[in-house]
Amino acid sequence: MLKNKIITFLLMIILLFNLSACGKNTETLKKNRQINIYVGVKDKESLNIIKFLTDEYKKKNPKAKVNINNAIGEKVDENVSESSDIDIVIASRNDMLKLVRKGLLADMGNMYEQNKLTDKYYTSVKSYGRFNDRYYGIAVMPYTIEILCNKSAFDKLGLKVPNNIDEFNASLKIMNSTSMRVPVVLNEGMDINNTLFSIISSNMITMKKLENIYDSGPSAYKKLTEVQKSFDLLNDLVKNGSISKDTFEIGNESSLKKFDKGDIPVIIASSYYVNNLKSKNIKCFEYYSPNSKSQLKVPIMADAIMSVLISSKNTEETNEFIKFAFGKDVQKKLSGKGFVTGFKNSDISKDGIKKCVITHLENSTEDNIAFIYNVPESFKNNISSKVDSILSGKYTKNEWNEVVDESS
Template sequence: MKKIKNVIFIVLIIILNCNLVFGCSKGKDEPKGKLSILIQNNASQDVDVINTLIANYKKAHSQIEIKIENMTENEKIEKVTVDKPDYDVLICERNMMISMARQGYLSDISSNVSNNKMIDKFYNIVSTYGRIDDKYYGIGVMPYSLNFIYNRQQAAGYIKGADEIDLMSLLRMSKEKNIKIPVALPKEMDISLAVASMIADNIINEADLEKNFDVGREKYSKFGKMQEVFKFMNTLFKDYGVSADKFVLSDNSIVKKVESGEVPFALVTTLSSKEIDESKNIAVVNSNIVDGSKVNPPVIIDHLVCQLQNAKNKDEVVRFLDYLSDDESYKTLGKEGIITGNRSANSQLKGLQSQMIWAISVANENNIIFYHNLPYKMKPHIIEQTKNLINGAYSGNEWQTIVDKTYTEKK
């Protein structure tokens, strides 16, 4: 009996060793893949998160050779991705995604969005940013919203009996008390553009902008809602003192000063969430800016991950998109106090951080920031006009000027 037991024991060891050997051999025989990624505008504030996600992906898939290239010239990006099929993935802004998708240069990734249950795992705005008409062409990486925050005690001293302070009350207080407004915005977002975006969110139907994307001078000239945005900016300048010298540039450290009461309020984004912790002294301003309305603040996603139509390594693209659709990819960020678009990762946030998630969690297509639904060639002309407005130079013809400058034929 003892001999039989010994024989069985020896056989089991042999089987186990064989499994280990073959298992190791199998791992070594896994095919080595390639993935080439082109990133538009690598200077935006969300790029650190993108780089972190890609670095973590490299660790999990060390057998894949990943090439990353950054490019800032928009026209050059469209040209090289079409003329030279050297790239598999394009990480770009929404307006570039719309332009390239409608020219047939991007792949429809609707099946990936559906198979990975992205609608359930992520807030609606993440998939909405990547949707054009009824198809998905991109996955949003890092949504963030514009938020005025204020110190509860300081504001209560200025605005008596206010349970919830709205933006117009805050601006009125700023004018009457001659208080400067510190701003901590991504460096690529001009303060005048931020003001215009909060107004546009209350006035414009973003679906109309998407539907009429890059329709040209004649049709854009008839889009009068845009001029209403600039008209209201002029109202804010005249009646509420919202001018260029009202704002003071700052950084994310301004959150601590609002917390201590050193300054009563500031304009920040949810990218500042790591500085907020579990604050009990800070609240978020109700952002309705038009009387009788209560509109969520605009939500920005600066980068969307898209599959190029002529990608050579389509299987590796799918693997990468699967990774970006997985809860586990974002949980480390959530533990660091970073607000993402992933529901599971954000469930780890507490206090004011969880309050700031609200704008992102309920956002829909009408909270897409307006200039992402306009051609990227328009943006410098929009900034030029919005800067004029917060310096008091209102012409009543801002939108037409933007359209004319965008579509003036080059000689």
């Protein structure tokens, strides 16, 4: 009997000690809540969105420490490989693919399922983080490339506002003959020539086909003979006088203001900037040709993809941050600032240009991802160079093979 009492007494002491230790450990964990985020993008538009997300998270979780490390140099994959304390990396799709191939990123399939991201986000937004049927990230913010026309400016020129791609080409031909330029207002990480190529190549090749041969070497890429058709089509547009090396120019916020006032008839812009446009005379152009069997695909761009490192040491906080960043409340706050996000049910005015952007996102698939985001990064400059050459009247009929050789 005495022996049983002694054993019971000892068990109670051990239990009390364990409860005390657990309490201290829980308290320590709460005090030490932190997350380390590596930001590998440098364009101001993405950085603005990332800052908003991290600031909102800090407000909601004042006890959590959010450490932001910005990229040093251009080698994001090397920086991440050499670090041992990164939980989340925000980088371009090209850098995401490099990290996937090095085995550094976690499969986010469970996170997608737990947070119902598959149901809540548009297909193209999810596809930016997918590779070989696995999710390794999610686009922080999608941007459609919109061709916008101002009716009052067209009226001043005595021209009809184009309703489809064929009418638009005819309008471009008239404007080109008068040396009138089309401003292109893009996020800092985008390039006019590559954007033009993405618009032209939008119906030429599937994302899956590009994924299957990603970084597989010159011979695999040279078999994609359909890519040359994009360069051929660009040359046709130059030959018939629709566009030339002087058609497009780098636009800015001043260009947007002039366009909004009706001083510029056409502008090509990232949907990041549609909140700057207020005029009811502005029409969102549809990528449609009556002479084509299908509607052209609107290129969807995403400069920043959020991924989780497989070596993350702060798993719980990492999961909480992603759940917060892509949750309903913070996405609605972004919508309240005028952004059209990748979240399907955000409270945003569905009038005018924004309605058009939403429609383009709703109808988007994995094949709306811009061509340049599904080939190795070395291809970008060479594609841009070939586009520049064609716009200047230099056409070889062998541009794609040349791009592949120069990128290898």
